[in-house]
Amino acid sequence: MNPGMKLLLVVLIALEISFTQSLIVNVILIAVSFAYVMVKRMNFKTLFLLVFWPLFPALGLFVSQWLYGSAGIHFAWVLFTRIYAYVFLGATFTLTSSITDLSLTLEQDFRLPSKFAYGVLAAFNLMPKIREEVQIIKTSALMRGEVFHVWSPRLYFKAILSSIQWSQNLAEAMTSHGFVEDEPRTHYKVIRITALDWTVFIVLLIAVQVMLFLIRY
Amino acid sequence: MENKTQTSNHQHQSKWTLRNIILIALIAIFCGIIFWGIGFLYTALTVALTPIGAAPFANDILMGLWCMAGPLTGFLIRTAGSAFLGEFLGAAVEVFLGGQWGAGAFISGLVQGVGSELGFTLTGYKRYDWVSLNASILTTVIVTFAWDMYKNGYNKFALPLLIGLFVTRYISTFIFGGILTKMIVKLLDRSNAFSL
């Protein structure tokens, strides 16, 4: 499915179930999403982490709602399953789509100006370097006898100084590679939103509406 | 904190140039990676607070951190939409790093982004000082809290608990989005980082 449509669908459904209170629909969404990522072959470790980490916030919400909430145990379960629905809905996108393809479709089909599509993409592609940079900042602080925490202004100060330098370098390099803001470009890989994409999008969205309408528990 | 407009060497409005877009994205990713390291802290807090049913406090205690990229980018790159983009991308990074919120982080990113952006909208993208920063903090807290009324079921809690959560969130956002952001901006200003 077109990655942009998929993301839109996932976000719309997630947004909708934030306001609805159907335990069964949440469970169905989890099951369907789970089946989808299994078909797309996910490794066991990823799956385990996907189930394990959300357990804490989900349980936390459940217990507090159960103890202090006015809506009883059913609503507590709704919140519990809602967390997992977010996670598995998100996984259907993140585990099966590439950021590059998302940028391409956002540029070509969703009319996002190319400077946003490629500017943000270029920054994302530096992610491994950014991790290293955070490590370097923290280590160099230790070597000056300072420990940086998430609340240390100078940690962000140094990170932003690097960002300023890197954004300048990247923008210059992209410009030198022929990129000009707001100028038309050709497209090697043409990504279209097909009739099938529309059909799947509409059918799934309607299916969720129908379920939410019919299944109130 | 003094309430005067002393903040900046770069009084000009920013534009949506390629460089500024990359800059916002990089700052957001830096923030995302820095916060990701405290995911375990959030989990630990949640575990500790769950037995007494106070787990939502973990969320509200750390809210300021998660909402920091918005005020920061909004303040540094002075144009409509920069706070929203920074905050949203900061959240999106968490999704791709494999955070524990999945699609929820996208939506939280959208909501938090709108929250931090609104403050700068209210001050007309004209002033960038302690006032606009506070406006941003206020709108962030109100918008995200309204959102959690539904998403995290806060609307089913009794008033005292709600007030407790709201105040916690306000303090957290004030400390990270306000005081910390202000300190960072001051360091950047003193070093003329933006006068390239």
Add this chain to the structure above:
Amino acid sequence: MTDVSITDFTYQYPKSETKVLNNLNLTFKHNHFSLLSGPSGSGKSTLLYFIAGLYPRFIGNDATGTIKFGQTNLKDIPLNQISRQVAMMFQNPNQQFAMDTVIHEMTFVLENIRTEPAKMDAIIDQALTFCGIQQLKSRIINTLSGGEKQRVALACIVAMDTPVIVLDEPFASIDPGSRIDLIHKLKELQEKHGKTIILADHDLGNYQGIIDEFYYLDPKSHRINLLNQQEAQHFFDNFESTQTINKQLNLPPKTDAQSILKLRDFKLSPHDSLLLKLDHFNFYKQKTTLITGANGIGKSTLFNALTKLLPYTGTILYTDKNIKKIKPLNYAKNVTLLFQDAENQFLNVTVKEELDLSFANRFNQDYTHEQVEQMLTKLDMQGRDDQVVYSLSEGQKKKLQIVEMLIMNPPVLLLDEPFKGLDYKSLRLITGFLETAKTKYGQTQIVISHQLSGLEDLIDYHAHFENQNLTYQGVI
């Protein structure tokens, strides 16, 4: 014909007194390979950025004078046409790609210049073949070595097929094999494809007999001169002579007794390619060990492992304790790195704040304030208390960085190219300070340096990095 002619060209940085480029009048000739040399920080890059059309767009102010491509003033070329005229290769291989993989980057480039999609495959294959990197086509750029990244950068330029190619210190961090190979590729582009090549480099190795013209940017007059045959030869010979100093040295003792850092069954292989394998290697206490070896071979990577910035396999022992078991802050206080990029060391804003931080957090009280003041005065760094460290010149940053790490006075100091961008006088002063730190305060020093002349007195041992191995030598 695309001569690049520069007329009455003057530039000074905002808020700066000196004209970094002072009334330049010169012509880089069509279909020539021109080398532009001069000390680091003398303004070579600035000129190239203007020629590439990136400045003034990406900098605060404009220059006076004109740059012409053939008969056309660069300023009259519309933005979307500049990249049909000139392409640039940058010094830092890490921040010049927007996309994740090689093939994506190359299509991105061709899409930008509005190449017909149907023609792209052929162009890309041709460019990759020319650069000898067809096998990298689908690789993720982040996992490539510096040398491979610069080959990809060249492939992008070849695909763009611009008449003028500008290169800013493109070989600063890549291995010698890639360097020689890329220089020959550039020559081929000039001779067989009629390109005009303008390359800035302060390292003169491998250019003799290849370049057509040798320009020198004089750091005093801030002007560029075209050198004649004889002058050029003089520069090449001079450069050659600084590459060795021919000094006899002792080999370290065979025992472990005097060692402070021990590497055992040590293996360093970032991105799954083996850089270094050491079964048994020691660094010795209160000695200065020089590490030499080609660019890009892994010297800095070794320092990153020694400071726990990078994962490795095997064991590193510091005073017989596994460094993985020493707490981060404690270890960082004992084994400290003087970063190659001075800005990495700075945490504060002004010179005074930086020095005060070192005084406040130093691990011992060995240096008095008076001593430090004297060092600063000798280095011509006194009275700069309120200056913002990021506004210092590269040389001044380096001096400040070294002084603040001397104040910290850690037992082991790793120095990564500490003399880069320093004049000879400052270098001699600093080697003197380091000598004192060693003999008086017992510091162990491990130095990576390309600059050798002037270090004779400081160096005790010399280890050469080659063939994934580090071996002590009896001579420098």
